[in-house]
Amino acid sequence: MDTTAELGGQPRSDSAAVGRGGGDHIIVAATETFLAHRNLLFTVAYELLGSAADADDVLQETWLRWVGVDAVQVDEPRAYLVRITTRQALNRLRAMKRRREAYVGSWLPEPLLTTPDVACDVELAESVSMALMLVLETLTPTERAVFVLREAFGIGYDEIAAAVDKTPAAVHQIAHRARRHVEARRPRRSVTAGQAEAAVEAFRRALETRDLRSLLDVLAPDVVAISDGGGIKQATPRPIIGADKVARFIVGGLTKKDVALTVAATMVNGSPALALYVDGELDGVIAIRVEDTHVTGIYYVRNPQKLTHIESETPLTLR
Template identity: 65%
Template sequence: MSEHGRRAQDAEDAGGTTGRPPAGGRTDPATEAFVAHRNLLFTVAYEMLGSAADAEDVLQETWLRWAGVDLGTVRNERAYLVRITTRQALTRLRTLGRRKESYVGTWLPEPLLTTPDVAEDVELADSVSMAMLLVLETLTPTERAVFVLREVFDVEYDEIAEAVGKSAAAVRQIAHRARAHVAARRPRGGASPAETRDALQAFQQAVETGDLQGFLDILAPDVVLLGDGGGVRQAVLRPVVGADKVGRLLAAGLGRVTAASLRPAQVNACPALVLRIDGAVDTVVAVRIDDGRVSGLYAVRNPEKLAHMGRETTLRR
């Protein structure tokens, strides 16, 4: 087997985005470096794309390019790998943009069942939340790459410039513009752990009972419900706004929900409810809570976006 082929096999043995060491002890410096940074690279790609499936494809493309690099010319392996990943994600992001133009209904990010430690990193948790990923969708591809690399991963401007093919001065201007854009649209408020726990429990009880008053008591007056069925499963096609409209819609449409089929979870480092029907994940509802009330609901039903709900995903900065 060629050196390139052996490295590719080592990468396959490394086990997806989990960062497990290659099986059988077969390893080399290139494989070790890639595996060591794999969770970071996946997180970079996911934050740029909002799609775990596309992020994994980007990692495969990153590996293929990394496997052919002369490591003797690499001063900083982390920076080099992030640069490759960013370039591949930018290419994929532009393709996704065209795909989203024909998407049926609202496009929502692919939900991830995240490990508990992600929520403990406040900045990382905020950056992968459904609400923030939707804000990032309003940036241009280059603005999104610059914002993610600088604000989330604290990459130096010179390194970002190499990744996006701009001068450092241009990157600083793009970062300033993107930062202002995000600040104007960033969700406000927040909730303490106790408020989050109590609000999620109250919302889950309302879902299980279908009690309209229970919804009205826990929903914020300006709550927004977004649904993503991808044209395959039934979902609201446009945002539903206001406690009365959202409450009535939920109360009328929850006939198949039972306490046994609904479970709380951490999705994208935020509270969520996962509905299973006949043992399979049917709907993931990420819940945004501000000041003790539910202010945002992001219901993903598109089966193609539920593949990562079977196991926890480790995200890293």
């Protein structure tokens, strides 16, 4: 079945394009509509996949299907584009689930250098945070799509049902189950932006000075550190739990005395983070979760294939 027909649109014939003023005009109009919603579509795909590279591929697939649709038959282009993006992301997510079973070591979402407005939007910053995206990894692909579309983007149940090929009643049940699952696992203790920045800055100074005592002061007793090297760079095979173990791992591993270490403050996924440079080269990015003024989560991405969206800011939006 043609994908455009399945989604509710009609493939455009060459004669129809000519009758409305030519194919070039139609493609220009389709491009303008697509670009008007591109940041939203990327955010949808990224939250579903946890991978900017895969989200980019999904947007390319969405575009190819969108230009083949008769726009005259589409009442709400935004909803239609979100539907296409969701379906393409779900197809990719199911394939990625199988690939991740063979992933070397721990898997972390691909970090994004985000614009300042993302940090100012509390709802958006939480929805793309490393901590929440790791929780989303524990959902099934359909549960994740339903949760993200409903909780992050506020999309109606009927629209979600069309996107995931379920009945609205089934979507209600899936949403309830996914929400209960996420709420049981997501961080509950909030901090102000200033408290988060202060904790990250204290962590940064402790890293640069290799001060074990200072690290222990800023780490929560039950802090968890996860590192992702993708089999390309060295990383711990499993999470490290506990302030003492994490601090000693950092001092003994991340801050070796025979290398020149530079730790720069940055903004990743809408939250304060750190970029680590070893001998002048980017070694990785540390996303940090702060609760009650202490660091409770350290997510160290070293896999170079996941650091391609750190050099320039990625605009995100829920609207």
